[in-house]
Amino acid sequence: MFTGIVEEVGSVRSIREERGTRRLTISASALTKELKKGDSVSVSGVCLTAIQISPNSVTFDLAEETWNRTSFSRIHEGALVNLELPMRADGRFGGHIVQGHVDGTGLFLTLDRIPGAEDFWLHIRIPAELERYVIFKGSLSIEGVSLTVARIEGTEVTVAIIPHTWEMTNLRSLKPGDPVNLETDMIAKYVEKMMKGESATSTLTLEKLVQQGF
Numbered sequence: 001m002f003t004g005i006v007e008e009v010g011s012v013r014s015i016r017e018e019r020g021t022r023r024l025t026i027s028a029s030a031l032t033k034e035l036k037k038g039d040s041v042s043v044s045g046v047c048l049t050a051i052q053i054s055p056n057s058v059t060f061d062l063a064e065e066t067w068n069r070t071s072f073s074r075i076h077e078g079a080l081v082n083l084e085l086p087m088r089a090d091g092r093f094g095g096h097i098v099q100g101h102v103d104g105t106g107l108f109l110t111l112d113r114i115p116g117a118e119d120f121w122l123h124i125r126i127p128a129e130l131e132r133y134v135i136f137k138g139s140l141s142i143e144g145v146s147l148t149v150a151r152i153e154g155t156e157v158t159v160a161i162i163p164h165t166w167e168m169t170n171l172r173s174l175k176p177g178d179p180v181n182l183e184t185d186m187i188a189k190y191v192e193k194m195m196k197g198e199s200a201t202s203t204l205t206l207e208k209l210v211q212q213g214f
Contacts, residue, residue: 002042004095004139004146006082006169007031010043012075013057022062024048024072029056031083040100042084044170045144045181046070047100070102071143071179080170082144095146096139097186104130105179106142111161111171120161122147122171124180128155132192133184141183145169 010028017023026043032053035041039050041058046066052059067073075081087093109123124142126134134140134157138149145165151158166172174180 001087002047002084002095002098002100002144003087003093004084004098004141004144006084006145008083009168009170010058010081010083012077012079012081014077015075020064022064022067023059024062024075025052025057025059026081026083027057028083031085032056032058034085040086042082042086042098042100042144044071044081045098045100045141045183046072046102069105071105071181074179080173082170084144096141098141098144098146098183099186100144101183102181103133103184104182106130106157106182108174108178108180109156109176111166111174114160118163120166121150122159122161124157124159126155126157126182130182130184131155133188135188138188139185141181143170143174143180145171 008028008030010026013025013027015022015024031041032055035050035053035058037050037053040047041050043060048060050058051061062072104127106127107125109125112121114121134149134152136149136152140147140149140157142159147159149157150160161171
């Protein structure tokens with residue numbers, strides 16, 4: 001589990017295809033000091049498993065599904081990515097619950113400086129099927145960054161970006177039309193399920209599992 005508080009901005013060192021699997025290597029130096037093989041890392045909001053680690057880089061394997069369902073389809077050598085290690089059990093909860101399971105990709109529209117201020121307005125377009133999970137003042141993970149919705153008009157979402165977020169994330173490097181990874185608030189999905197009257201517990205009891213030979 002992550003919180004959407006970016007710890008380091010890495011850059012894509014290489015993307016290679018090996019035996020039908022894409023291998024992504026990210027240049028990073030701060031997070032690698034704490035990593036070991038098999039650890040999870042949020043890479044621009046996507047939970048990936050570290051398979052190779054050096055003092056200045058970390059490598060991940062990307063499944064075809066991950067490549068097709070995320071903003072990774074736009075990345076290239078030199079592209080910036082947001083990095084976050086999983087939340088420690090004894091750590092502060094600085095953002096909101098982020099699983100690293102991308103719900104879909106939105107479209108980056110603009111990042112405009114607010115007149116007379118140092119802050120920015122970030123405008124994105126989200127898929128219509130995610131609109132019901134996004135609310136005014138609600139949480140939304142964009143490229144792995146925990147952000148608060150300032151305005152929503154149909155499928156266009158506006159978020160306020162402070163200078164620190166602009167400096168410490170890859171949002172500053174995005175261009176109009178770029179896809180961005182989105183993860184909506186997990187709590188909203190559970191509430192929707194309960195409102196529909198669906199059980200939150202498994203439909204398979206221990207007795208049924210035994211009967212099925214598990």
